Structure formats: C-alpha cells, structure tokens
Amino acid sequence: MSLSDKDKAAVVALWGKIGKSADVIGNDALSRMIVVYPETKTYFSHWPDLAPGSPHIKAHGKKVMGGIALAVTKIDDLKAGLFDLSEQHAYKLRVDPSNFKILNHCILVVISIMFPKEFTPEAHVSLDKFLSGVALALAERYR
Amino acid sequence: MVEWTDFERATIKDIFSKIEYDVVGPATLARCLVVYPWTQRYFGKFGNLYNAAGIAENAMVSKHGITILHGLDRAVKNMDDIKNTYAELSVLHSEKLHVDPDNFKLLADCLTIVVAARFGNGFTGEVQAAFQKFMAVVVSSLGKQYH
Numbered sequence: 288m289s290l291s292d293k294d295k296a297a298v299v300a301l302w303g304k305i306g307k308s309a310d311v312i313g314n315d316a317l318s319r320m321i322v323v324y325p326e327t328k329t330y331f332s333h334w335p336d337l338a339p340g341s342p343h344i345k346a347h348g349k350k351v352m353g354g355i356a357l358a359v360t361k362i363d364d365l366k367a368g369l370f371d372l373s374e375q376h377a378y379k380l381r382v383d384p385s386n387f388k389i390l391n392h393c394i395l396v397v398i399s400i401m402f403p404k405e406f407t408p409e410a411h412v413s414l415d416k417f418l419s420g421v422a423l424a425l426a427e428r429y430r
Numbered sequence: 431m432v433e434w435t436d437f438e439r440a441t442i443k444d445i446f447s448k449i450e451y452d453v454v455g456p457a458t459l460a461r462c463l464v465v466y467p468w469t470q471r472y473f474g475k476f477g478n479l480y481n482a483a484g485i486a487e488n489a490m491v492s493k494h495g496i497t498i499l500h501g502l503d504r505a506v507k508n509m510d511d512i513k514n515t516y517a518e519l520s521v522l523h524s525e526k527l528h529v530d531p532d533n534f535k536l537l538a539d540c541l542t543i544v545v546a547a548r549f550g551n552g553f554t555g556e557v558q559a560a561f562q563k564f565m566a567v568v569v570s571s572l573g574k575q576y577h
Contacts, residue, residue: 321555322555323559395543396542396543396558408461408485409482411464411465412464412467
C-alpha cells in the first residue's frame with residue numbers, strides 16, 4: 288500500500304494546514320495515548336509526571352511531531368529519509384513497533400478533533416497510509 | 431464478564447444519547463469504505479462506490495450506516511452482557527454475511543474518529559478510553575460465534 292502521487296499531495300496539503308499546530312497535536316496525542324493505552328507507560332517509567340500535558344509529555348510530543356514533520360519532507364523515500372531515526376529506535380529506544388500503530392491512531396483522533404473539516408475521508412486515507420509508511424520506515428533497522 | 435466503572439457507563443450512555451444517528455452512521459460507513467477500500471467487497475450491490483464523493487452521496491451507504499449504528503443500541507442497553515446480546519448478530523455476520531471479523535475493528539476505528547470530531551475537546555483521553563473499551567467488547571462479541 289505505497290503512497291501514490293495523490294496521497295503525497297494530500298499529505299503535504301494537509302500538513303500545510305495543520306503543521307503549525309504540531310506541538311499541540313503531539314502533546315494531546317501522547318497524553319491521550321498514555322491514558323487510552325496504559326501499557327505504553329512502560330516506556331516512560333523514567334518520567335516523574337505522566338499527567339496529560341505535563342512538561343515531559345509536552346517536550347516529547349514536540350520531538351515526535353518533529354519527526355513526523357521531517358517525514359513529510361522525505362515523503363518520496365521514507366526509508367532513506369528516516370534511516371537515522373530508525374537506527375535510534377532500533378538500538379537505543381527499542382520501542383516495540385506495535386506501538387507505532389497505537390500512536391498513529393491517537394494522532395488521527397487528535398487531528399479529527401482539531402481539524403474536522405480538513406480531515407475528510409480522502410485526507411484520512413492518505414494520512415493513514417503515510418503514517419503507516421512512517422511506522423514501517425522506523426522499524427526498518429530493527430532486525 | 432466485563433467490569434464497567436460508573437464513569438464508563440455514564441460516558442457510553444452520554445455519547446449515544448447525543449450523537450445524531452443520521453449523520454454519524456452514514457459518515458462512519460462512508461469513511462470506512464474510503465479509508466479501507468477492501469471493505470467495499472461486502473457492498474457489491476450498493477452501486478456507485480467509485481470514489482469518495484460517490485460513496486458520500488450513496489443513499490444505500492447512508493441507510494446502511496444508520497442501520498449499523500442503531501445496531502449498537504442493544505449493546506448500550508445491555509452493557510453487562512454484550513456477548514450474549516450479540517450472539518445472534520455474530521452468527522448472522524459469520525454464516526450469512528461472511529464478514530471477515532477483522533473488519534469490525536476497522537469500522538470501530540472509523541466510528542471513534544467520527545465521534546471524536548463530533549465531540550471535539552469533550553472527547554478527552556478518558557472518554558476515548560471508555561469508548562474504545564466499549565467498542566472492543568462489541569467487536570469481540572460480534573466475532574465470538576465464528577467457527
């Protein structure tokens with residue numbers, strides 16, 4: 288299910304509208320993920336405060352969305368573009384790749400809440416494909 | 431048996447008392463058919479499903495979306511025994527409709543996203559958790575009678 292030209296254009300167009308809210312999206316998506324999928328807390332045992340919107344979550348949400356923003360610029364070759372991030376996730380962070388799907392879902396829910404008009408079914412399918420591609424690229428260096 | 435907190439019960443009743451079935455139902459099924467196009471395999475007789483616009487305007491899709499959403503009413507009314515409440519529906523989906531049960535989760539995800547848009551900031555993490563737990567029980571119950 289690779290990205291067609293139509294998908295890429297849709298993702299770039301959508302990002303053009305929502306990109307400036309990336310920090311807010313990241314904060315809400317991560318906060319939400321920890322509440323809805325408590326098993327994901329296991330990756331943040333080193334943070335003293337896991338309450339929604341805590342400074343750690345805010346900063347981390349910003350970091351994650353920075354990665355998504357990078358992926359948008361590398362949309363023509365996600366595998367190559369996210370190589371370094373993949374190495375980091377594979378050897379240092381070792382996040383089980385099943386969690387990428389979980390966070391992607393939370394990102395989609397937040398975008399649906401914040402941008403109901405822009406997040407049409409067509410924008411949704413392209414963004415879902417894109418985020419799946421990002422997850423795949425991030426898992427590339429795992430084994 | 432599934433244990434529900436007071437918050438979860440109240441949240442589910444609240445959501446289903448507030449959503450407009452004739453808006454959310456069609457929007458959910460249409461979104462599912464666009465985002466997961468292989469689900470169109472079950473709707474060969476529905477006519478124009480060629481593109482998102484066609485799907486959105488399709489009267490049969492709209493009607494069926496409302497039917498599906500009302501199908502959830504019984505689960506809302508019988509939260510303590512969704513499994514048995516849906517036994518017959520599960521048999522129907524397996525024996526007559528031949529729906530791959532993995533598809534139930536796809537529709538549930540689309541419903542979550544449509545409901546989230548409808549409730550906006552009211553769809554907090556806690557509300558989302560309760561809603562997804564409810565939908566997970568519904569999905570599991572619908573798949574229970576498959577063999």
